């Protein structure tokens with residue numbers, strides 16, 4: 001099957017630091033994949049390149065048949081890449097519904113004149129956006145907080161709103177960055193169930209960065225392991241559990257490698 005996401009020899013350098021080094025990986029349509037690795041392994045940098053926040057120093061990212069280098073970063077969401085962020089990125093003074101509606105902006109086609117005159121296209125877009133938002137609210141079981149101001153909600157609830165906003169852009173690929181960090185066990189289990197439903201019921205492919213190993217091992221089809229910017233392993237959760245290189249990466253003893261990967265090259 002053709003990969004939905006095909007990353008080839010991707011690298012990112014920040015000054016003298018090689019944050020991501022020659023990483024290749026593929027995600028097939030309908031998969032739930034995880035990227036794991038110790039702190040500073042390059043996971044967020046990898047996500048930032050896939051979502052257009054950062055441009056790669058070298059290598060390529062193919063998504064749904066498009067070379068992402070050929071389109072501007074602000075079109076990545078419209079191409080079908082949605083994401084959540086490690087640190088919540090919500091409008092704290094807005095309501096849940098208002099925050100989720102902001103995720104629809106990639107689907108807006110109306111001109112200013114359409115909007116001023118409240119003509120056909122604007123009206124259709126507004127109705128379609130509202131319907132999509134209502135569906136997501138029901139899907140993620142957040143009806144009871146729909147009109148609440150986001151800043152007043154618990155951390156777990158805000159994370160769910162962020163997930164809702166990422167779904168509002170109708171992504172083909174959903175990037176989840178540490179969704180369950182700081183959550184209790186019940187909230188973590190809820191998120192694991194939602195991620196499975198997002199794949200099974202909405203047909204969305206999922207790539208997640210996660211430190212919480214229970215969710216990684218329970219719901220991933222494949223796991224990619226980074227350490228010091230390089231991919232050191234790939235496989236099913238069982239493969240990864242048994243891989244001595246992965247155990248070694250997590251046990252540490254890698255301080256020398258920090259020095260080894262720090263080079264004097266400039267950002268490409």
Ligand SMILES: Nc1ncnc2c1ncn2[C@@H]1O[C@H](COP(=O)(O)OP(=O)(O)OP(=O)(O)O)[C@@H](O)[C@H]1O
Pocket residue numbers: 014017018019037038039040041042043044045046
């Ligand atoms: N904008 C930047 N400028 C300079 N260095 C950066 C930048 N962003 C990340 N780095 C460095 O690149 C390396 C990889 O960082 P990254 O955040 O991608 O790791 P991570 O695997 O996501 O870590 P964590 O699990 O702690 O979030 C780290 O050494 C980090 O300090």
